[in-house]
Amino acid sequence: MVLCALRRQLLMSGGRCGTWTRLLQRQSSGCVYSGTDGFNHQEIREKLLAFPGGSIDLLKQDSGIAVLTINNPSRMNAFSGSMMVDLEERVTQLENWTDGKGLVVQGAAETFCSGSDLNAVRAISNPQDGMKMCMFMQNTLTRLLRLPLISVALVEGRALGGGAELTTACDFRLMASGSVIQFVHKHMGLVPGWGGAARLVCIVGSQNALKLLGGAVKVDPELGLHIGLSDGVLEAQQEAEGAVTLLQQAENWLSRYTKGAAPVIQAVKKVVLSGRELPLSDALRTEKDVFGTVWGGPANLQALASKPKHK
């Protein structure tokens, strides 16, 4: 239905073929770039695999909350090329997880992620390869943000450069005390390229985004909360019996939004996503279609049978 609405809208406005094709593809695949943009997925995948190291680990749990771990501790969880490919594969697994409701994205060994692996960056420092890597990561992070799961980045230690961008590809961010999110790109003679600037503007507004990027500002938990980049602060507890780890705290925080049947939670994410990304008339049509998937469904019938009072 969304495709039909888009098609109608573009035909009526005399939309150009390229724009039309791009919009249709974007809606159907979740990706930003495809062959029509000169994006050769296989070619860039092979280039990235030439820079190995680390891994992206996925743990799907019976609770419906999965944990995705950026794992390259000897480089402060910097993204090697093979980790970029790994991330894409983990996102595909999550897209196919019918029982999924939530996702926590964390870094291994008490720090989040220090961005691109600078060794790989040095080796592919020509603009053509840089843009290919950037398209690959934009596609993957856009698909991550569009997952029908409610996601939260658990930021411990540092989230720098591409690591800061990764936090913006989650629905929420929780910062541990002492943690820092910093878009250090300016200090590297760069701007964000993994979609982090566009997403940051949506999260904190253009004024704050300009300050954060222009000043490469270190965002601590207090500033994060103040500008709306962070949705909560977590305190690490001394290791002892009954102590709750930061990951458990993040899962508890998320569970208030993931309580309930998976199709309903996934539907919640879909209607918010379409409201965020589509023009109003298309978002309304999507909302109607998603509504149709839950109306009269098992969770709806069960709720009706229990004669609820919402006091």
Ligand SMILES: CCCC(=O)SCCNC(=O)CCNC(=O)[C@H](O)C(C)(C)COP(=O)(O)OP(=O)(O)OC[C@H]1O[C@@H](n2cnc3c(N)ncnc32)[C@H](O)[C@@H]1OP(=O)(O)O
């Ligand atoms: C579009 C994407 C744009 C980008 O992401 S550009 C990359 C932005 N990130 C950076 O520039 C991070 C540079 N690194 C740093 O500032 C510091 O290493 C950092 C993270 C503050 C940690 O400082 P320290 O606690 O003092 O630890 P350290 O410097 O000794 O680091 C430990 C080992 O990790 C390595 N490392 C950290 N960040 C890395 C990175 N991004 N790529 C490759 N290696 C990285 C670092 O070289 C060191 O390795 P080694 O022990 O010297 O072999």
